[in-house]
Amino acid sequence: SGVGFGSVAVIQKHVTSTVGIYTQQVVWSLSIVSSLFTYLLLSKGIRNLATLPKREVFLALGAGILYLAASLFQLFSFQNLAASIGFTIIQMNALWTIAIGILVFKEINFKNYYKNILWGFIFTLLGIFLLDFAKK
Secondary structure: OOHHHHHHHHHHHHHHHHOHHHHHHHHHHHHHHHHHHHHHHHHHOOHOOOOOHHHHHHHHHHHHHHHHHHHHHHHHHHHHHOOOHHHHHHOHHHHHHHHHHHHOOOOHHHHHHHHHHHHHHHHHHHHHHHHHHHHO
């Protein structure tokens, strides 16, 4: 997984530097949409696509719009930051994922693991600070 994500970051940084952001974003978005549409056709069948609940469709569209914004901001960050710093900061999404898992979905008991959670947040922020320090 790490090799795959690292390879993607290198390709994105190169394409951002040579071609630009918007062409990359269009190709990226069309690839995601075509992949998801193919998956839906193969798993649900074309007739069942129209019967999907509206709530699920709107949630999916909302998630797609948020993902589009996140990926666009990621590509903008590659214009201003070194790939090693930008991609690492982007991976801070794990902090939000963990927070949602703890606070919304109650996946673990915060009271029992608050020390581990606090150390995780501290080390994440320290890592980003050290990356910024290393750039200077």
